[in-house]
Amino acid sequence: MAFRLSNNLIGVLNFVTFLLSVPILGAGIWLGHRADGTECERYLSAPVIALGAFLLAVSLAGLVGACCRVTWLLWAYLLAMFVLILVLFCFTVFAFVVTNRGAGEAVSGRGYKEYRLGDYSNWLQKRVENTRNWDRIRSCLQDSKVCKSLQDKNETVAQFMSSSLSPIESGCCKPPTSCGYTYVGGTDWTPVTTNSTDPDCKTWSNDASALCYNCQSCKAGVVATFQRNWKRVAVVCIVFLVFIIIVYSVGCCAFRNNRRDNAYRGGWKGGYA
Known part of the structure; x- marks a missing residue:
C-alpha cells in the first residue's frame, strides 16, 4: 500500500529536524570544549547539547516510525511531542507571569x-x-x-x-x-x-x-535584560507551540495509518495461513 500523505509529511519534517539537530549538538560540544572558552560559554554548552540530543533522538524516532511503519517508534515520538507541548505551554505561561512586573525608571x-x-x-x-x-x-x-x-x-x-x-x-x-x-x-x-x-x-x-x-x-x-528576552522567547514559543500541535496532529494520523496497515497485513496474511 502506498505511503499516505501524513506519513510522508512527518518523514520530511523529521528529516529537516534531524539535519538541524546535528549542528546544534556540534555547537554545544564545541562550546564545552573550547580551550579559550568563557565561563558563560561553558555554562551554556550543557543545555545546547541537551537540546541537540533531544531533537536528534525525537527526529530519528519520527523519521523511522513514519517511513518504515514502525508503530512503537511512532508512538514514542508522539509521546515525546506531547511532553514537549506540555513543557512549552507551561514555560510560556510561566514566562509571562514572572515578567509582568518591572520597568526602567526615566x-x-x-x-x-x-x-x-x-x-x-x-x-x-x-x-x-x-x-x-x-x-x-x-x-x-x-x-x-x-x-x-x-x-x-x-x-x-x-x-x-x-x-x-x-x-x-x-x-x-x-x-x-x-x-x-x-x-x-x-x-x-x-x-x-x-x-x-x-x-x-x-x-x-x-x-x-x-x-x-x-x-x-x-x-x-x-x-531587566532577562525579562525583555524572556518576553521575546515567550512570543516565539507561542508560534512554535502552534506549529508543534499541527505536527502532532499529523503524527497522530500517521500513527493511525500504521496501525491500520499493520492490521490489514495481519488479516491478509492470516487469510492465506
Missing part, C-alpha cells in the same frame, strides 16, 4: 533609564540574589566585557548624559545617579561625599574588573 536630564531590583518579580529577584547564581552571572559579564564599549567611547559629559544605555550598561558600568558622582570619562567617576542611602554608592569602584558588578543596580539591569 532619569531627569538623562537619555538612559535606571533599574531597581525591587520592581521585579520575587522569583527573578531570588535568582540573582542567590550567591552562586550571581557569581556565575558576574563572571559572564566580566568575560564578555559588557562595559568595554563605554570605556572605548570615552564621551564628554553631555554626550554620556544623553546616550542610550542598555539595562546592563546602566546598572553595571556606572554608579547610580543618586550618588552624585562626577563623570570623568568612560567608566571613570570621581566619588563625592553623598547623603544617599543607596548601598551601591559604596560598592562602586573605578577598577575595570569591579565597577558596579556587585551592585543591586547591576542585578536589576540583568533582570
Whole structure:
C-alpha cells in the first residue's frame, strides 16, 4: 500500500529536524570544549547539547516510525511531542507571569533609564540574589566585557548624559545617579561625599574588573535584560507551540495509518495461513 500523505509529511519534517539537530549538538560540544572558552560559554554548552540530543533522538524516532511503519517508534515520538507541548505551554505561561512586573525608571536630564531590583518579580529577584547564581552571572559579564564599549567611547559629559544605555550598561558600568558622582570619562567617576542611602554608592569602584558588578543596580539591569528576552522567547514559543500541535496532529494520523496497515497485513496474511 502506498505511503499516505501524513506519513510522508512527518518523514520530511523529521528529516529537516534531524539535519538541524546535528549542528546544534556540534555547537554545544564545541562550546564545552573550547580551550579559550568563557565561563558563560561553558555554562551554556550543557543545555545546547541537551537540546541537540533531544531533537536528534525525537527526529530519528519520527523519521523511522513514519517511513518504515514502525508503530512503537511512532508512538514514542508522539509521546515525546506531547511532553514537549506540555513543557512549552507551561514555560510560556510561566514566562509571562514572572515578567509582568518591572520597568526602567526615566532619569531627569538623562537619555538612559535606571533599574531597581525591587520592581521585579520575587522569583527573578531570588535568582540573582542567590550567591552562586550571581557569581556565575558576574563572571559572564566580566568575560564578555559588557562595559568595554563605554570605556572605548570615552564621551564628554553631555554626550554620556544623553546616550542610550542598555539595562546592563546602566546598572553595571556606572554608579547610580543618586550618588552624585562626577563623570570623568568612560567608566571613570570621581566619588563625592553623598547623603544617599543607596548601598551601591559604596560598592562602586573605578577598577575595570569591579565597577558596579556587585551592585543591586547591576542585578536589576540583568533582570531587566532577562525579562525583555524572556518576553521575546515567550512570543516565539507561542508560534512554535502552534506549529508543534499541527505536527502532532499529523503524527497522530500517521500513527493511525500504521496501525491500520499493520492490521490489514495481519488479516491478509492470516487469510492465506
